[in-house]
Amino acid sequence: MKRKMHTPFIIVLFIIGFMLAMQYNTVKNPQQRDTRDLWDIRRELSLEKQRHSELLANIQQLNSTISKYENMDNDSPDRILRETVQGLKQEAGLTAITSPGLVLRVDASPEAKVLGQAVPNISPDLLVKLVNDINRFKGNAVVIDRKRIVQTTAIRDINGQTTVNSLAVRTPPFMITIGTSTLADANKLASYLESSSIADDFYLDNLTLSIGKPQKKVTLNGFDQSFHNKFLSETTKGE
Known part of the structure; x- marks a missing residue:
């Protein structure tokens, strides 16, 4: 008799426990909702379109x-191969280029000069922030104090000195040259830098960032250090 009375009670407790467990799991792992507004979505769509292009x-x-190789004459494989290698070197930043662009000048702030303060070195964090702002526009080539930025470039502090490609960046003033694909891109980049807060960040460090006018031709030197390749290796002839 007692067993019959306990059975409904156990079933009710089981149902209540199951419901509490489901509620706890729902609270602990709520469904993720997309809280982005329309402009955030449009911005992401614009980035995806840019990647697609x-x-x-x-x-x-x-x-x-590929078409060049398929249509080549017997005497042209070497020429096409050299052209391909040269294009890859240029894309990697290993060769000097001349293109539209603009020149930035980093200098000490007027207050620091008037007060006779020591000219501060630019910090790695500030330099990285500037490079990231420049790279918001794709296809740019950048030279900082005659040091070409490439895929393997590291901007960091070594013994209290800001370095690019392990080479020390001189005490301001120094120049930053930016090469763009077109003059229109150079104008867009200049407008973006002028409207951004990057100049204020420089001023807080007692530095000034002067943005030059876009030019039809600026010259950027190539990466002149040894390039270490981690993934490709040269094979012996005949393999």
Whole structure:
């Protein structure tokens, strides 16, 4: 008799426990909602379209290279190969280029000069922030104090000195040269830098960032240090 009375009670407790467990799991792991507004979504869509355009451009370039190899004469493989290697070197930043762009000047602030304060070195964090702002516009080539920025470039502090590619950046003033694909891109980049807060960040460090007018031609030197390749190795002839 007692067993019959306990059975409904146990079933009720089981149901209550199951419901409490489900509620706890719902509170602990709520469904993620997309809280982005319309402009955030439009911004992401714009970035995706830009990536899509870059991929299409890369595919077109590769198809053009393939077509050259397929249509080459017997005496042209070496020439086409040299052209391909030269293009890859230029894309990697290993060669000097001349393109539209602009020049930035980093100097000590007027107050620091008037008060006779020591000219401060630029900090790695500030330099990285500037490079990131520049790289918001794709296709830019950058030279900082005659040091070319490439994929393997490291901007860091070594023994209290800001370095680029392990080479010390001189005490201001020094120049930063930016190469762009077109003059229109140079104008867009200049407008963006002028409207951003990057100049204020420099001023807080007793430095000034002067943004030059976009030019039709600026010259950037190539990366002149040894380039370490982690993934490719040269094979002996005949392999």
